[in-house]
Amino acid sequence: MNQTVNISFEKALLKEIDKIAKKEHRSRSELIREAARSYIEKKSRWETIFSFAEKTTSISKISEEDIFEEIKKVRSRRKAS
Numbered sequence: 446m447n448q449t450v451n452i453s454f455e456k457a458l459l460k461e462i463d464k465i466a467k468k469e470h471r472s473r474s475e476l477i478r479e480a481a482r483s484y485i486e487k488k489s490r491w492e493t494i495f496s497f498a499e500k501t502t503s504i505s506k507i508s509e510e511d512i513f514e515e516i517k518k519v520r521s522r523r524k525a526s
Contacts, residue, residue: 452477 454462466476498512 462473462476466473469476498509501507502509502512
Protein backbone atom coordinates (compact mmCIF):
# COMPACT_ATOMS: atom_id res chain seq x y z
CA MET A 446 0.00 0.00 0.00
CA ASN A 447 1.40 3.38 -1.00
CA GLN A 448 1.27 6.38 1.26
CA THR A 449 1.63 9.96 0.11
CA VAL A 450 4.11 12.26 1.85
CA ASN A 451 5.02 15.90 1.37
CA ILE A 452 8.72 16.74 1.02
CA SER A 453 10.39 20.11 0.54
CA PHE A 454 13.29 20.46 -1.92
CA GLU A 455 15.46 23.41 -2.82
CA LYS A 456 14.54 24.68 -6.28
CA ALA A 457 17.89 23.69 -7.81
CA LEU A 458 17.65 20.12 -6.49
CA LEU A 459 14.07 19.73 -7.68
CA LYS A 460 15.10 21.03 -11.09
CA GLU A 461 17.83 18.34 -11.28
CA ILE A 462 15.37 15.65 -10.16
CA ASP A 463 12.88 16.71 -12.84
CA LYS A 464 15.60 16.85 -15.50
CA ILE A 465 16.75 13.30 -14.74
CA ALA A 466 13.18 11.99 -14.48
CA LYS A 467 12.33 13.48 -17.88
CA LYS A 468 15.52 12.10 -19.45
CA GLU A 469 14.70 8.62 -18.10
CA HIS A 470 11.01 8.86 -19.08
CA ARG A 471 9.63 8.38 -15.61
CA SER A 472 7.91 10.37 -12.93
CA ARG A 473 9.49 12.44 -10.22
CA SER A 474 7.97 10.07 -7.64
CA GLU A 475 9.51 7.00 -9.29
CA LEU A 476 12.93 8.64 -9.30
CA ILE A 477 12.71 9.70 -5.64
CA ARG A 478 11.45 6.24 -4.58
CA GLU A 479 14.39 4.60 -6.35
CA ALA A 480 16.82 7.07 -4.76
CA ALA A 481 15.44 6.28 -1.31
CA ARG A 482 15.64 2.51 -1.91
CA SER A 483 19.19 2.84 -3.20
CA TYR A 484 20.24 4.89 -0.19
CA ILE A 485 18.73 2.38 2.24
CA GLU A 486 20.40 -0.58 0.48
CA LYS A 487 23.81 1.13 0.46
CA LYS A 488 23.46 2.17 4.11
CA SER A 489 22.57 -1.41 5.04
CA ARG A 490 25.58 -2.81 3.13
CA TRP A 491 27.96 -0.38 4.84
CA GLU A 492 26.52 -1.25 8.25
CA THR A 493 27.12 -4.93 7.49
CA ILE A 494 30.70 -4.21 6.41
CA PHE A 495 31.47 -2.16 9.52
CA SER A 496 29.85 -4.75 11.77
CA PHE A 497 31.99 -7.48 10.18
CA ALA A 498 35.12 -5.35 10.56
CA GLU A 499 34.32 -4.64 14.20
CA LYS A 500 33.87 -8.36 14.95
CA THR A 501 36.98 -9.29 12.99
CA THR A 502 39.21 -6.76 14.72
CA SER A 503 37.94 -7.75 18.15
CA ILE A 504 38.79 -11.47 17.69
CA SER A 505 42.00 -11.15 15.69
CA LYS A 506 45.19 -9.16 15.69
CA ILE A 507 44.04 -7.11 12.70
CA SER A 508 43.69 -3.42 13.41
CA GLU A 509 41.34 -0.95 11.80
CA GLU A 510 44.40 0.63 10.18
CA ASP A 511 45.31 -2.76 8.63
CA ILE A 512 41.85 -2.95 7.07
CA PHE A 513 42.14 0.56 5.60
CA GLU A 514 45.57 -0.29 4.19
CA GLU A 515 44.16 -3.39 2.49
CA ILE A 516 41.33 -1.33 1.01
CA LYS A 517 43.89 1.15 -0.38
CA LYS A 518 45.89 -1.71 -1.93
CA VAL A 519 42.82 -3.18 -3.63
CA ARG A 520 41.79 0.23 -4.97
CA SER A 521 45.32 0.84 -6.30
CA ARG A 522 45.33 -2.51 -8.09
CA ARG A 523 41.93 -1.75 -9.64
CA LYS A 524 43.15 1.61 -10.92
CA ALA A 525 46.26 -0.01 -12.39
CA SER A 526 44.17 -2.58 -14.30
